Amino acid sequence: MSAAVDPSRLSINQETIKQWSMTDLAAGCAEEGVTGVGLWRAQVQEYGVERTARLMRESGLTVTSLCRGGFFTDIGEAARARALDDNRAAVDEAATLGTDTLVLVSGGLPHGSKDLTGARERIADALAVLGPYAEERGVRLAIEPLHPMFAADRCVVSTLGQALDIAERFPAAQVGVVVDTYHLWWDDQAPAQIDRAGRGGRIHAFQLADWITPLPAGVLLGRGQLGDGSVDFKAFRALVDGAGYAGAIEVEIFNEDLWARDGGEVLRETARRFRAHA
Template identity: 55%
Template sequence: MSGLERLSLNQITTKRWSLPEAVQGCVDAGIPAIGLWRDKVAETGLTEAAARVRDAGLTVSSLCRGGFLTADGPGTRQAALTENIRALEEAAELGTDTLVMVVGGLPEGSRDLAGARHRVADLLAELAPHAGDHGVRLAIEPLHPMFCADRAVVSTLAQALDLAAGHPPQQVGVVVDSYHVWWDPDLPRQIERAGPRIASFQVCDWTLPLPADSLLGRGHVGDGHIDFRALTDQVTAAGYTGWIEVEIFNERIWDTPGEQTVRTVIERHLTHVHGS
């Protein structure tokens, strides 16, 4: 279908589908790319997952996720490094050049935010050469500030770009996720600054009221408060021509039949994003 050339379905959007079901759902709907999650890949098996995507003719737009780099002990630090190298190897095997990095929150019992951010920078410096060796970019994803304590001590695109700045753009980039950055008054300037470091553009909407589990408050594009035309124009003006990946965490949407969700994803993409 015309207009879907850059659309990718992040498989968390149809969480109840297995990886083979998500691959087939993309094929049936004419969606050319899929964003994979490591747990779903593990369920299927890395080799089989790579073969299924390849045989279906799909592109893997990203692999979620690496990160969780804030560990403060030598043993846990080494474990984080080892796990992220493994994630880079998986990304390369799956044929994607983008590993989404959720950097991690504060270690249990800690209030040392500055220290956690420093450890993120240190581990990124160790991981970046490995990323280059595998032809995969570490894509730092800033998360909305409400997730600072438990998921990501990087809250703004500016912070993500500051972390990336010391590394080659082909090794360390950033994710522009509409849900996490739309509120930032400095966003247009930071998107322009990001330029070639934009490794992934993920979209979903900010809807109200927020659920008890704020992680699950994302809605279909067009259901909430984000101006996707403006945001897409800014990302495009910065030079990004890659995949536009729909990533939605929402129990109601997860409980909807996958085929229906995919139809909605396509309709909203064509209405609110395509042609921006």
């Protein structure tokens, strides 16, 4: 049995309370004593990058990650160049926000392609360019493996082992991985790969969401509140802590039922569930 989780490690990902504006998020977290937030680029850009950074600082909040960069798998040279430019901008935004972690969703198969190996190699090609750029700005690139159901359209990196196979081509200060329970809970190789990631200093983010069924249409919005599904969060935390990770633990839930509720109620419930289940 793992020790009780330190509640100060809780970070609320912005998507968990998507109904809140940026100012609501800052004020609500500050009021509830939550000191970490994970932000998303679209909302940051809408509010203003510098303005968001100032709001977070003034509210006493630490930005634990920025999501997302990535989408490196296009075949055409022009599209790949655009992706590199967009990811350089994402790195700059992360640096301005004061976070050292840019989460990468690597991209699915290009239209008409069935070449998973080639798609994964194009991810590595992009990281070879972006890794040094990010390191110069104090930002680490964190490859997030997504559940295999997303391999075709969203992320050809489906396991932590696949993510590490790419990340380990580069210094750990440049490229690491995200351990997300929603995407990895099913994988019997996850414990060994978490240990591998920890030994290499490559666990750059740890995210929680539960697996609930039935999955909704489109599957993307099927993440569950902590404790509502199949994931053993305490076991995952024991593995991640045992691998040497002592940083923030982000709760990142995409769920329309949560978004339809009062944001303060969702935040308080999430904090309670975190203390009970993480």
